[in-house]
Amino acid sequence: MENPSSSERSRAGIEDNMLAMFDASETKDAHQDALDDRIAFIDAVRASCEHGKPPTSKIFGAVFHMLRTGKSLELIVGSYKLLVDLDKHFPRVYLSGTDDSRSSSNSPSKLVVVKEAWSPIIDFVDKATAVSEAGDKQSGGSLDPSSFQVLIEGLAEVLAETKFEAASMEPLRNMLIFQYLVVVFEDDFLPRNATLNWSMQRESLLSLLLGSRKINYKSLMKDCMAIMCQLSQLLSELSKHPVLQESSESKLSKSCHTALSLALLGILKDTCVSMEKLLVMIMDLDMARKKADIEGRTTRADSPRTPLMDIILDELAYNKDSVPVFLKMVSEPKWKLEIVVQYLWKYITKPSVRTRKSNGHTEDATFGGALKCFSNITGTKSLIKKIGVDVVQFLLAHGFQAHLSILSKGNAGDKQGGNSALVDLCQAFISAFDSLRSTNEHMEILSMGKEALFTAATIISVKS
Structure with a gap:
């Protein structure tokens, strides 16, 4: 049997080789050669995880970097799928015993948080170090709250345009980044919310993000609502004309252009689903906060925040034409x-x-x-x-x-x-x-x- 130290050295050697492959792709001038190396890197990471051990933070960061900077459909989608699969197989937060058929149904599940696990979102959002922020600027580190808000603002801006640039990969890439971040929020929040323990719920990545002083919370929520409405209208238009108009400046082949258009249609639908998941989680968090407040379990650290439901009602009241458009996208x-x-x-x-002496009337x-x-x-x-x-x-x-x-x-x-x-x-x-x-x-x-x-x-x- 192979001793642990030998096994660790072997694994470290494999990861060093994979990172060398990734670094080599960064320096190559030929687009196709660099793309081939990065696809090979994705395949190597996937294969290495079959042994049951999660990749190191450097490997995770390299894959996330490719998702944030990729310029080909194959690379962006491949990076996204790999990250989602890795999160599924190596959860950062989970309830112990929920999948164990041998555990007693009466025994309470325990929340397990893998503190050393890599995350694309900076954990303690207002205590992020300069190193983390520098890494974020280089697209290799975790995102901070202000970067998340910039991502949402960018999506709202591009979706508000009359038409997409058919040859542009940026909207597609940003939507997949957003979808992945929602997966991360969901995997972290749902187990915590299931505990019905406010101390666990308020420590979720979503709660920390929304409570950060680095974001404008109301503006962020309004942009999320705007994206929902814009996606509704855009999907309605694309259902009639699934292939986008090709830009006169586009150098894409006709087949590549069609593939990109159809991929974008699917990603638009998935982005809408992800946005609804995000809004639902926020409303669930608001409900948990309200319950904890009634029970006297909140503290001064739980800074007050306008419930999302109030923002939704105000926005729909301000723009009544958006009522049917928004409700259509809420499933x-x-x-x-x-x-x-x-x-x-x-x-x-x-x-x-009515006065107290009047007959009782309850609304x-x-x-x-x-x-x-x-x-x-x-x-x-x-x-x-x-x-x-x-x-x-x-x-x-x-x-x-x-x-x-x-x-x-x-x-x-x-x-x-x-x-x-x-x-x-x-x-x-x-x-x-x-x-x-x-x-x-x-x-x-x-x-x-x-x-x-x-x-x-x-x-x-x-x-x-």
Whole structure:
């Protein structure tokens, strides 16, 4: 059997050879030769990890450097996939016992944090050393919070342009960098959030990033929302014309141009998914913070931050045209319903204030409660005047679909109670739409509204 010292020396020798291969690719003038060496480096790193040991920080940094500076589709995608695979096989944070079939189901899982593991995000964000910042500038080190904000600002700027440069690799590369960082945030946050322990949750990379003084938090969140809306519109356009217009200055071959266009289409979709994951994690973190605050487990170190939900509602109120565009890109039923409910109740006319001697009245600030408010003709007219009949339709349709999804999953084991709740929801939804039409005789029912009404009517006929 090979002794440990010999094994370590052998592994170190292999990694030295791989880094030498990487360094050689940096100095080569011929583009194809350098590309071949870097692809060979990726293959070598993947093969070396089959022995069950994670790469060193230098190897991780070299792969991340290639993702941040790559100029070919093959290299950028290859670097991205390798980093994601490495994170999957060598997690930095995980719950022990969750995948162990031999462990007792009653034994609590323990959060394990591999402190020496490499990370693309600087851990203690406001204590980053000059060395780390210098490494970041050379695209070989971990990113600090300000670099993350610059990345988001750049994505928002390029997506806002009328058309992409078909020959430009930078938008594609930056979207893959963003997707990878979201994978890192998710792998770090989800195990911590599962503990329901605020001391663990607030030490997540995401929490440290959002609490950093190096970022403008509200500006960052607004850019994230803008990216979601821009991606929605861009994907709608590209679904009609999947291959982008080729620039007259492009030197790409026709086949290469087509491949780049199709790759960009897929990456745009994945970027939208990643952005939603990021926003959902932030809202989950806000919820954890609120719960900890109520229970008295927060400290002065937990600096106050505007909940993301409040920022979303304010932005949608400021630009009502973005309501249907943004909601279309939110697939998580729980949070889509929460956005719809809070947005509706922001504009629904509240009942007059009552004294203690008045009969008890509690506001039903739920989606069902909002639907009941449409029985009040005066209130319905006021709501239409404030936000427009089309926006109201979108809110009702999205809210209905989200609520339907939640009920379908939650009542799977209680058929009788589930059927009753589904029928009540559908009847209230149809009634709200009827009230909406009665207050606006010239209202045109949008396609999404028609689809939702058809679904509600079908459920009633089947379940009743």
